[in-house]
Amino acid sequence: MEKMGLYIHIPFCISKCFYCDFNSWDDNWEIVDKYIAYIKKEINMYADKLKDYIIDTIFFGGGTPSAIDGKYIYNILEHVYQNFNVGRELEVTLEGNPKTFDQEKLSIYKSSGINRISLGVQSLNDGILKSIGRIHDSKDVLNTYNAIRKKGFKNVNFDIMFNLPDQKIYDVLETLKKSIEIGVEHISFYSLKIEEGTPFHNMYLKHQIKLPDEDDERRMYHQGIELLKKNGIKQYEISNFAKDGYLCRHNLMYWEIKPYLGIGVGAYSNLFNKRWGNKEKIMDYFNDIDNNMCPISETEYIDYQMEISEYIILGLRLNKGINYDSFFRRFNVDIESLFGNKIEKLKKQGLIVQEGPVLKLTSIGLDFSNIVFGDFLF
Numbered sequence: 001m002e003k004m005g006l007y008i009h010i011p012f013c014i015s016k017c018f019y020c021d022f023n024s025w026d027d028n029w030e031i032v033d034k035y036i037a038y039i040k041k042e043i044n045m046y047a048d049k050l051k052d053y054i055i056d057t058i059f060f061g062g063g064t065p066s067a068i069d070g071k072y073i074y075n076i077l078e079h080v081y082q083n084f085n086v087g088r089e090l091e092v093t094l095e096g097n098p099k100t101f102d103q104e105k106l107s108i109y110k111s112s113g114i115n116r117i118s119l120g121v122q123s124l125n126d127g128i129l130k131s132i133g134r135i136h137d138s139k140d141v142l143n144t145y146n147a148i149r150k151k152g153f154k155n156v157n158f159d160i161m162f163n164l165p166d167q168k169i170y171d172v173l174e175t176l177k178k179s180i181e182i183g184v185e186h187i188s189f190y191s192l193k194i195e196e197g198t199p200f201h202n203m204y205l206k207h208q209i210k211l212p213d214e215d216d217e218r219r220m221y222h223q224g225i226e227l228l229k230k231n232g233i234k235q236y237e238i239s240n241f242a243k244d245g246y247l248c249r250h251n252l253m254y255w256e257i258k259p260y261l262g263i264g265v266g267a268y269s270n271l272f273n274k275r276w277g278n279k280e281k282i283m284d285y286f287n288d289i290d291n292n293m294c295p296i297s298e299t300e301y302i303d304y305q306m307e308i309s310e311y312i313i314l315g316l317r318l319n320k321g322i323n324y325d326s327f328f329r330r331f332n333v334d335i336e337s338l339f340g341n342k343i344e345k346l347k348k349q350g351l352i353v354q355e356g357p358v359l360k361l362t363s364i365g366l367d368f369s370n371i372v373f374g375d376f377l378f
Helices: 030-048 070-083 103-112 126-133 138-150 169-182 197-204 214-230 249-255 282-290 304-318 325-333 337-350 363-366 369-372
Strands: 002-010 053-061 088-094 118-120 156-162 185-189 234-237 241-242 259-264 266-269 275-277 298-301 353-354 357-360
Touching: 002 249, 030 070, 030 259, 030 282, 053 138, 053 249, 070 088, 070 103, 088 249, 103 138, 118 138, 156 169, 156 214, 156 234, 169 185, 169 214, 169 275, 185 214, 214 234, 214 363, 249 304, 304 325, 304 337, 304 369, 325 337, 337 353, 357 363, 363 369
Parallel strands: 002 053, 002 259, 053 088, 088 118, 118 156, 156 185
Antiparallel strands: 185 241, 234 241, 259 266, 266 275, 275 298, 353 357
Protein backbone atom coordinates (compact mmCIF):
# COMPACT_ATOMS: atom_id res chain seq x y z
CA MET A 1 0.00 0.00 0.00
CA GLU A 2 1.15 3.53 -0.74
CA LYS A 3 1.72 5.77 2.28
CA MET A 4 -0.12 9.08 2.55
CA GLY A 5 -0.75 11.94 4.96
CA LEU A 6 -4.02 13.11 6.50
CA TYR A 7 -4.61 16.74 7.45
CA ILE A 8 -7.60 17.69 9.64
CA HIS A 9 -8.56 21.36 9.87
CA ILE A 10 -9.93 22.72 13.14
CA PRO A 11 -10.82 26.38 12.42
CA PHE A 12 -11.72 27.59 15.92
CA CYS A 13 -9.56 30.14 17.76
CA ILE A 14 -9.85 32.00 21.05
CA SER A 15 -8.65 35.13 19.26
CA LYS A 16 -7.27 35.87 15.80
CA CYS A 17 -3.62 36.95 15.75
CA PHE A 18 -2.92 40.21 13.97
CA TYR A 19 -0.89 38.54 11.20
CA CYS A 20 -3.16 35.54 10.56
CA ASP A 21 -4.87 34.99 7.20
CA PHE A 22 -5.72 31.32 7.75
CA ASN A 23 -9.28 30.06 7.41
CA SER A 24 -10.11 30.36 11.10
CA TRP A 25 -12.65 32.07 13.34
CA ASP A 26 -12.76 33.47 16.85
CA ASP A 27 -16.55 33.17 16.96
CA ASN A 28 -18.96 30.40 15.83
CA TRP A 29 -18.23 28.39 18.97
CA GLU A 30 -21.85 27.25 19.03
CA ILE A 31 -21.24 25.04 15.97
CA VAL A 32 -18.27 23.04 17.29
CA ASP A 33 -20.43 19.93 17.88
CA LYS A 34 -21.90 20.15 14.40
CA TYR A 35 -18.54 20.80 12.75
CA ILE A 36 -16.96 17.72 14.32
CA ALA A 37 -19.94 15.61 13.22
CA TYR A 38 -19.42 16.83 9.64
CA ILE A 39 -15.69 16.10 9.83
CA LYS A 40 -16.66 12.49 10.53
CA LYS A 41 -19.13 12.50 7.64
CA GLU A 42 -16.45 13.75 5.28
CA ILE A 43 -14.09 11.03 6.49
CA ASN A 44 -16.81 8.48 5.65
CA MET A 45 -16.87 9.75 2.07
CA TYR A 46 -13.24 8.74 1.55
CA ALA A 47 -13.23 5.37 3.35
CA ASP A 48 -13.63 3.28 0.17
CA LYS A 49 -11.57 5.61 -2.00
CA LEU A 50 -8.53 5.20 0.25
CA LYS A 51 -8.69 1.45 0.81
CA ASP A 52 -5.43 0.99 -1.13
CA TYR A 53 -3.56 3.62 0.93
CA ILE A 54 -2.10 3.54 4.40
CA ILE A 55 -2.19 6.65 6.59
CA ASP A 56 1.37 7.30 7.77
CA THR A 57 0.93 10.78 9.28
CA ILE A 58 -1.96 12.78 10.72
CA PHE A 59 -1.80 16.51 11.39
CA PHE A 60 -4.39 18.58 13.27
CA GLY A 61 -3.99 22.20 12.16
CA GLY A 62 -6.07 25.32 12.30
CA GLY A 63 -7.15 27.54 13.76
CA THR A 64 -6.24 26.24 17.17
CA PRO A 65 -7.02 22.52 17.57
CA SER A 66 -6.12 22.67 21.27
CA ALA A 67 -8.82 25.31 21.83
CA ILE A 68 -11.69 22.82 21.54
CA ASP A 69 -12.56 20.13 24.07
CA GLY A 70 -10.14 17.20 23.96
CA LYS A 71 -13.00 14.73 23.48
CA TYR A 72 -13.49 16.03 19.94
CA ILE A 73 -9.91 15.24 18.95
CA TYR A 74 -10.25 11.78 20.51
CA ASN A 75 -13.51 11.11 18.63
CA ILE A 76 -12.06 12.23 15.28
CA LEU A 77 -9.02 9.98 15.68
CA GLU A 78 -11.19 7.06 16.73
CA HIS A 79 -13.22 7.58 13.56
CA VAL A 80 -10.05 7.74 11.46
CA TYR A 81 -8.81 4.44 12.92
CA GLN A 82 -12.17 2.83 12.15
CA ASN A 83 -12.37 3.99 8.54
CA PHE A 84 -8.79 4.09 7.19
CA ASN A 85 -5.75 1.84 7.16
CA VAL A 86 -3.20 3.35 9.52
CA GLY A 87 0.51 2.61 9.83
CA ARG A 88 2.10 0.94 12.82
CA GLU A 89 4.50 3.84 13.31
CA LEU A 90 1.93 6.55 12.84
CA GLU A 91 3.01 10.16 13.45
CA VAL A 92 0.12 12.20 14.88
CA THR A 93 0.70 15.94 15.38
CA LEU A 94 -1.57 18.43 17.11
CA GLU A 95 -1.00 22.18 16.83
CA GLY A 96 -1.91 24.39 19.74
CA ASN A 97 -1.58 27.68 21.55
CA PRO A 98 0.25 27.37 24.90
CA LYS A 99 -2.62 29.12 26.67
CA THR A 100 -5.18 26.47 25.68
CA PHE A 101 -3.68 23.26 27.10
CA ASP A 102 -4.57 21.64 30.41
CA GLN A 103 -3.92 18.31 32.13
CA GLU A 104 -7.22 16.78 31.00
CA LYS A 105 -6.62 17.62 27.35
CA LEU A 106 -3.07 16.29 27.45
CA SER A 107 -4.30 13.02 28.97
CA ILE A 108 -6.90 12.68 26.22
CA TYR A 109 -4.34 13.49 23.52
CA LYS A 110 -1.97 10.87 24.89
CA SER A 111 -4.64 8.17 25.03
CA SER A 112 -5.90 9.02 21.52
CA GLY A 113 -2.53 8.31 19.90
CA ILE A 114 -1.16 11.82 19.48
CA ASN A 115 2.63 11.61 19.78
CA ARG A 116 3.81 15.01 18.54
CA ILE A 117 2.82 18.45 19.88
CA SER A 118 3.46 21.65 17.92
CA LEU A 119 3.27 24.81 20.01
CA GLY A 120 2.69 28.21 18.43
CA VAL A 121 5.27 29.99 20.56
CA GLN A 122 6.37 32.71 18.06
CA SER A 123 8.47 34.55 20.67
CA LEU A 124 9.45 34.38 24.33
CA ASN A 125 9.41 38.17 24.59
CA ASP A 126 6.14 39.12 26.29
CA GLY A 127 6.04 42.58 24.77
CA ILE A 128 6.36 41.17 21.26
CA LEU A 129 3.72 38.53 21.95
CA LYS A 130 1.25 41.18 23.03
CA SER A 131 2.03 43.37 20.02
CA ILE A 132 1.20 40.56 17.54
CA GLY A 133 -2.07 39.59 19.20
CA ARG A 134 -1.06 36.34 20.91
CA ILE A 135 -3.15 35.31 23.92
CA HIS A 136 -0.24 33.62 25.74
CA ASP A 137 2.94 34.87 27.39
CA SER A 138 6.34 33.27 27.97
CA LYS A 139 5.25 31.81 31.33
CA ASP A 140 2.39 29.99 29.60
CA VAL A 141 4.88 28.49 27.15
CA LEU A 142 7.14 27.10 29.86
CA ASN A 143 4.27 25.83 32.02
CA THR A 144 2.61 24.09 29.08
CA TYR A 145 5.91 22.67 27.85
CA ASN A 146 6.61 21.17 31.28
CA ALA A 147 3.10 19.72 31.45
CA ILE A 148 3.55 18.16 28.00
CA ARG A 149 6.77 16.53 29.12
CA LYS A 150 5.22 15.23 32.35
CA LYS A 151 2.55 13.49 30.27
CA GLY A 152 5.31 11.64 28.42
CA PHE A 153 5.31 13.38 25.05
CA LYS A 154 8.78 13.00 23.54
CA ASN A 155 8.42 15.01 20.32
CA VAL A 156 7.71 18.75 20.64
CA ASN A 157 7.95 21.50 18.04
CA PHE A 158 8.09 25.25 18.65
CA ASP A 159 6.92 27.62 15.92
CA ILE A 160 9.14 30.71 16.17
CA MET A 161 8.76 33.85 14.06
CA PHE A 162 11.19 36.58 13.12
CA ASN A 163 10.86 39.86 11.23
CA LEU A 164 8.14 40.96 13.68
CA PRO A 165 7.37 44.65 14.32
CA ASP A 166 10.08 46.34 16.41
CA GLN A 167 11.85 43.00 16.89
CA LYS A 168 15.62 43.05 17.36
CA ILE A 169 18.13 40.38 16.42
CA TYR A 170 18.91 39.65 20.08
CA ASP A 171 15.19 39.05 20.75
CA VAL A 172 15.13 36.33 18.11
CA LEU A 173 18.35 34.73 19.35
CA GLU A 174 17.17 34.80 22.98
CA THR A 175 13.97 32.99 22.06
CA LEU A 176 15.97 30.37 20.16
CA LYS A 177 18.48 29.98 23.02
CA LYS A 178 15.74 29.41 25.60
CA SER A 179 14.01 26.93 23.30
CA ILE A 180 17.26 25.03 22.84
CA GLU A 181 17.96 25.04 26.58
CA ILE A 182 14.65 23.43 27.52
CA GLY A 183 15.20 20.71 24.93
CA VAL A 184 12.66 20.94 22.11
CA GLU A 185 13.25 18.43 19.31
CA HIS A 186 12.02 20.51 16.38
CA ILE A 187 11.79 24.21 15.54
CA SER A 188 9.89 25.83 12.68
CA PHE A 189 11.64 29.17 12.18
CA TYR A 190 10.04 31.51 9.70
CA SER A 191 9.72 35.14 8.72
CA LEU A 192 6.57 37.22 9.09
CA LYS A 193 4.84 37.93 5.80
CA ILE A 194 2.26 40.71 5.78
CA GLU A 195 -0.88 39.23 4.21
CA GLU A 196 -3.75 41.23 2.73
CA GLY A 197 -6.89 41.40 4.81
CA THR A 198 -5.12 41.01 8.15
CA PRO A 199 -4.98 43.68 10.87
CA PHE A 200 -1.23 43.90 10.31
CA HIS A 201 -1.78 44.69 6.63
CA ASN A 202 -3.99 47.64 7.50
CA MET A 203 -1.57 48.80 10.19
CA TYR A 204 1.36 48.49 7.79
CA LEU A 205 -0.37 50.58 5.13
CA LYS A 206 -1.04 53.27 7.75
CA HIS A 207 2.60 53.14 8.94
CA GLN A 208 1.42 52.06 12.40
CA ILE A 209 3.95 49.22 12.58
CA LYS A 210 7.58 49.09 11.53
CA LEU A 211 9.27 45.88 10.45
CA PRO A 212 13.02 45.22 10.68
CA ASP A 213 14.87 46.29 7.55
CA GLU A 214 15.78 43.69 4.95
CA ASP A 215 19.39 43.32 6.16
CA ASP A 216 18.33 42.70 9.76
CA GLU A 217 15.68 40.24 8.61
CA ARG A 218 18.37 38.22 6.81
CA ARG A 219 20.70 38.46 9.82
CA MET A 220 17.93 37.10 12.05
CA TYR A 221 17.56 34.13 9.73
CA HIS A 222 21.24 33.30 9.20
CA GLN A 223 22.33 33.89 12.80
CA GLY A 224 19.37 31.79 13.92
CA ILE A 225 20.40 28.97 11.58
CA GLU A 226 23.97 29.09 12.92
CA LEU A 227 22.82 29.02 16.55
CA LEU A 228 20.55 26.04 15.95
CA LYS A 229 23.25 24.19 14.04
CA LYS A 230 25.80 24.67 16.84
CA ASN A 231 23.33 23.07 19.22
CA GLY A 232 22.55 19.98 17.17
CA ILE A 233 19.27 21.22 15.68
CA LYS A 234 19.93 20.84 11.99
CA GLN A 235 18.25 22.56 9.10
CA TYR A 236 16.48 20.11 6.79
CA GLU A 237 14.18 22.56 4.99
CA ILE A 238 14.23 26.32 4.42
CA SER A 239 12.21 27.00 7.59
CA ASN A 240 12.49 23.75 9.54
CA PHE A 241 15.11 22.42 11.94
CA ALA A 242 15.29 19.24 13.98
CA LYS A 243 17.43 16.99 16.10
CA ASP A 244 18.40 13.71 14.45
CA GLY A 245 15.39 11.44 14.14
CA TYR A 246 12.80 14.20 14.65
CA LEU A 247 12.08 15.51 11.16
CA CYS A 248 8.37 16.20 10.70
CA ARG A 249 7.23 13.31 8.53
CA HIS A 250 3.91 14.97 7.72
CA ASN A 251 5.51 18.09 6.28
CA LEU A 252 7.90 15.91 4.29
CA MET A 253 4.81 14.45 2.61
CA TYR A 254 4.14 17.91 1.16
CA TRP A 255 7.70 18.68 0.14
CA GLU A 256 8.27 15.27 -1.46
CA ILE A 257 4.89 15.44 -3.25
CA LYS A 258 3.49 12.36 -1.56
CA PRO A 259 -0.31 11.96 -1.52
CA TYR A 260 -2.29 13.62 1.24
CA LEU A 261 -5.94 14.24 2.05
CA GLY A 262 -7.27 17.37 3.73
CA ILE A 263 -10.44 17.07 5.80
CA GLY A 264 -12.44 20.08 6.98
CA VAL A 265 -13.46 23.52 5.79
CA GLY A 266 -10.87 25.03 3.43
CA ALA A 267 -8.51 22.03 3.66
CA TYR A 268 -6.38 21.06 0.64
CA SER A 269 -5.65 17.64 -0.83
CA ASN A 270 -3.25 16.12 -3.34
CA LEU A 271 -4.43 12.70 -4.51
CA PHE A 272 -5.19 10.75 -7.67
CA ASN A 273 -3.06 13.09 -9.85
CA LYS A 274 -5.10 16.11 -8.89
CA ARG A 275 -5.17 18.80 -6.25
CA TRP A 276 -8.27 20.32 -4.71
CA GLY A 277 -9.45 22.63 -1.98
CA ASN A 278 -12.55 22.30 0.16
CA LYS A 279 -15.22 24.98 0.40
CA GLU A 280 -14.04 27.81 2.66
CA LYS A 281 -17.44 29.02 3.83
CA ILE A 282 -18.85 26.86 6.58
CA MET A 283 -22.44 26.76 5.32
CA ASP A 284 -21.25 25.74 1.83
CA TYR A 285 -19.20 22.99 3.47
CA PHE A 286 -22.21 21.76 5.47
CA ASN A 287 -24.59 21.94 2.51
CA ASP A 288 -22.40 19.86 0.20
CA ILE A 289 -22.00 17.14 2.81
CA ASP A 290 -25.77 17.19 3.47
CA ASN A 291 -26.20 16.50 -0.26
CA ASN A 292 -23.71 13.58 -0.10
CA MET A 293 -21.13 15.53 -2.11
CA CYS A 294 -17.48 15.98 -1.24
CA PRO A 295 -17.25 19.70 -0.28
CA ILE A 296 -14.77 20.59 -3.02
CA SER A 297 -14.56 24.13 -4.38
CA GLU A 298 -11.82 23.81 -6.98
CA THR A 299 -9.87 21.01 -8.64
CA GLU A 300 -6.60 21.22 -10.54
CA TYR A 301 -5.31 18.28 -12.54
CA ILE A 302 -1.56 17.82 -12.19
CA ASP A 303 -0.01 17.14 -15.57
CA TYR A 304 3.48 15.78 -16.22
CA GLN A 305 5.20 19.17 -16.56
CA MET A 306 3.48 20.62 -13.50
CA GLU A 307 4.55 17.65 -11.39
CA ILE A 308 8.16 17.99 -12.55
CA SER A 309 8.26 21.71 -11.68
CA GLU A 310 6.74 21.15 -8.26
CA TYR A 311 9.05 18.22 -7.56
CA ILE A 312 12.09 20.42 -8.26
CA ILE A 313 10.82 23.51 -6.43
CA LEU A 314 9.73 21.62 -3.32
CA GLY A 315 12.80 19.38 -3.46
CA LEU A 316 15.11 22.39 -3.47
CA ARG A 317 13.44 23.61 -0.27
CA LEU A 318 14.97 20.57 1.42
CA ASN A 319 18.61 20.63 2.48
CA LYS A 320 19.13 17.19 0.97
CA GLY A 321 18.23 18.71 -2.40
CA ILE A 322 17.27 16.79 -5.52
CA ASN A 323 18.92 13.51 -6.38
CA TYR A 324 19.43 13.17 -10.14
CA ASP A 325 18.92 9.40 -10.04
CA SER A 326 15.70 9.67 -8.04
CA PHE A 327 14.44 12.29 -10.47
CA PHE A 328 15.13 10.00 -13.43
CA ARG A 329 13.41 7.03 -11.77
CA ARG A 330 10.31 9.12 -11.10
CA PHE A 331 10.00 10.91 -14.43
CA ASN A 332 12.04 8.75 -16.85
CA VAL A 333 13.92 11.81 -18.07
CA ASP A 334 17.21 13.44 -17.09
CA ILE A 335 16.84 16.78 -15.31
CA GLU A 336 19.74 18.21 -17.33
CA SER A 337 17.92 17.55 -20.59
CA LEU A 338 15.04 19.72 -19.35
CA PHE A 339 16.80 22.50 -17.46
CA GLY A 340 20.51 22.16 -18.22
CA ASN A 341 21.04 25.75 -19.35
CA LYS A 342 19.14 27.19 -16.39
CA ILE A 343 21.02 24.97 -13.95
CA GLU A 344 24.35 26.20 -15.34
CA LYS A 345 23.20 29.83 -15.08
CA LEU A 346 22.12 29.38 -11.45
CA LYS A 347 25.43 27.67 -10.63
CA LYS A 348 27.37 30.59 -12.05
CA GLN A 349 25.24 32.97 -10.00
CA GLY A 350 26.13 31.02 -6.87
CA LEU A 351 22.50 30.17 -6.11
CA ILE A 352 22.69 26.39 -6.51
CA VAL A 353 25.45 23.84 -6.30
CA GLN A 354 25.85 20.26 -7.49
CA GLU A 355 27.39 17.83 -5.02
CA GLY A 356 27.82 14.50 -6.76
CA PRO A 357 24.36 13.41 -7.96
CA VAL A 358 22.58 16.04 -5.84
CA LEU A 359 21.44 19.56 -6.72
CA LYS A 360 20.81 21.94 -3.81
CA LEU A 361 20.52 25.58 -2.85
CA THR A 362 23.57 27.46 -1.58
CA SER A 363 23.36 29.70 1.49
CA ILE A 364 22.88 32.63 -0.91
CA GLY A 365 20.29 30.60 -2.78
CA LEU A 366 18.26 30.32 0.43
CA ASP A 367 17.85 34.10 0.40
CA PHE A 368 16.87 34.20 -3.26
CA SER A 369 14.96 30.92 -3.42
CA ASN A 370 11.96 32.43 -5.21
CA ILE A 371 14.23 33.52 -8.05
CA VAL A 372 15.66 30.02 -8.29
CA PHE A 373 12.24 28.39 -8.22
CA GLY A 374 10.99 30.58 -11.04
CA ASP A 375 13.60 29.12 -13.38
CA PHE A 376 12.10 25.64 -13.06
CA LEU A 377 8.64 26.51 -14.29
CA PHE A 378 7.68 25.38 -17.80
